[in-house]
Amino acid sequence: MAKNLLFLMADQLGAHALDGESQEFLAAPHLARLREEGAAFTRAYTPFPLCVPGRSSLISGRAPHEIGIDRNRPSEEVVEEFRAGPTLPRTLQEHGFRTEWGGKWHAPRVEVSEADGFALTRPFGDAGLADWAAERLDELSAAEQPFALFVSFDDPHTICEYARGQPMPYGDVEPAPIAKTPPLPLNHGPLPYEPEALAHERAVGQNVHGTGTWGPDEWRQYRWTYARLVERVDHQIGTVLAALERSGAAEDTLVVFTSDHGDGDGAHQWSQKSALYEECIRVPLLLRAPGKPAGRTVSTPVTTAELVPTLCAELGIAPPPGVRPGNLLEDAPAEDVVVETRIDHPASTTVGRSLLHGDWKYTVYSWGRNREQLHHLGEDPLEMRNLAVQSRHGEMLAALRSRLLERCLRDGDPFARRIPLPPDLPAEIREQIFTPPY
Template sequence: MPQRPNILYIFTDQQSGAAMSCAGNPDLATPAMDRLASAGTRFDLAYCTQPLCTPSRASMFTGRMPHECKTPRNGQSIAEDLRPFELGRVFQQAGYDCFYGGKWHVPQIAMPPENDHGFRVFAGFNDRLLTGACIDTLRAWAGQPAHSRQPFLMVASFDNPHNICEWARNMPLPWGEIGAPPPPRECPNLPPNFAPAPFEPEIVRVEQACNWVIYPYRLRAPEDWRQLRWAYFRLVEKVDRELGRILDALAELGLQDDTVVVFSSDHGDGHGAHQWNQKSALFEEVVRIPLIVRAPGGKSGVCDHNHLVSNGLDLLPTLCDYAGICPPPGLRGGSLRPLVEGREPPAAWRDSLVVETIFDGGRGYDTAGRALRTRQHKYVLYDRGRYREQLFDMERDPGEIVNLAVESRHQELLNDCRRRLAAALRETGDPFKVPAPEPGRDSMTGVQ
């Protein structure tokens, strides 16, 4: 591998981790994502830091949790004291040519041409034009004399499959239509966890009922949900074709062997699980995201089921590792490079991670929540309402149907998850309140 490789980071908006055919999903075909996974490592247990655009993106570009960035909601700017340590600034100072195209949303929907994020903007917020502009920029860079050019860091940020939001509201799709859905019988079936589970946090449905603009499918029939799933998968396929064009250009320009390629998304989408569309809730389909790394010197065709990965915390350390750049101080994420190369990381990998949320949008109750994910269990906590705690055995119950928090026999496990979440929040200065362990308490009535 070259001493300082080029780096290409491509990410989508609102793509669930299972929305790829290489993840075993038979309801769509994603040959470009599959091709990338077959030549690299796909991280199966990859999560966002918050299932909302601005907070998640702020994390990816700083390596910190959204509350540390002061970006818990959409439309907020990264804290001033963290700006010098953003991804683009760090790489620019290290001598990389840094390019950005597509959706930004931190807070502007498109990154301004004149900015202090360290990037030169080659395309605005427009999925129709992004791929061509990306290829033109790669071609112009490759056309420079080899002795005079610096390695590049390029970010291509697509909006799709976010257009499922417009589709659900029966609005025109900004980046091109996908056609009328076929009859429900020809659409993907409903997921096994389509029905809301018993002992679900009541506040989730309260928030859903408050905001038709975000959750227009709340009262729709199962047949309608099947057509929504059809549309969602078509939008993923649409953006997969753009990814394929970029990967083809990288190979045609002779840059493939010198370039680290990372593919991910800012957060997922419910697409029918738990009768949920869109984001914000802490369901697995919403917080788990795709993450693929293809790099010179890396293993091929690997699916990592063993390591909990946060694209918001681990992206910046990973790219710094490949570039030979000292990462900013105080980061809690780790580099994925050893895992991609089939080596053990230099320090013990995390045994849990945290996802935070707030129901943003101005029409509900601003409900906040946190999730603790370990290899086997997932603990979910919202800040109000009955059954605000959930506990799942993710190995036996990946659909999050059986809430163990309502069974007194699991009180010890529940208390352990409370302690672990509280400790993790203290480490980052997160003020969110976690219930104290209460041995023997029957949580059937809901912890208050």
């Protein structure tokens, strides 16, 4: 059983960037070593591909719709209700851990404070963060009290500033000759039967994404820059991990690395997050736990909201109230994973859900043509063939619709009313879904 926790986090780092085929264009040796020394969850998903909902769900262990956070600027009432409730840091603090947070918070306020469950905090910003964390590990490991140190890097989120032509907060990335940049992903171009809602959001979000007029070379430079930002955060993580080794506390410390969400990285001509494409929702999840085997790979779908009960179990404490017990390192994963999203613009709102069930992925958005998407990720990991439009997959489409509906009804998710309902749905269930005000 672990005595301490070191929780490392990046922002907007998609798992695809660390997959084998990406290694030709970037090197992340410190994360690669952590993967070799622990367990790698290759199909880990954010609960919501946007900073505040994803992070709030991650530290509370509850789904975004449960905590009422589905946007980056929730109401003050929702914020205060969340801050008064149980979270992982507060639970650890109540069980005698010295809890400290450095870096980006956004869960749900922008800046972190001691009132969020910490004895010490360091503000948002990557400059000097790794060195601060190294110093804190030296001091924390010398004390008798168990510690939980959270180190949350902003990069590679600063790719957003790059795309908008703005200065990058921690230093610009030198562009490369086009011949040296990564090629466009195979799923870059608009594909048949893509969701109308996403095509619309891509067009109206030009001021957010900054990519509306880009051609192939601009996208390739984007991918080059993103890879360099991933390398930058890997280097900083290496600094922190080296400090943990020097401190003498490594053998007693549970180490976690993940991200709040991914980045489109040019797939489907998408940058940033919010869409339910794999590049945006699949995130790295690495766990190195004392006494657990090294080099383990878990390829079944899991969600980072499951980290709260997992970390509590490994540290020998009960999870916060309202969080289902479980341990990703010990228990069989849940049969289904659900990812939520909401994309807001002044003139439109798109809401969506993805259900991951084995190799199958069912996605449905709230409006538009082709709002249902069905992919077999084992055969089509880049989501290039929408099987929802093929009648021979009608049975699977109906089955996954039903599974998502059952999940929404079980968990009180109001998205139930957005799912295409079967004509033979019992009247009492339809009445439950559409109870006014709907």
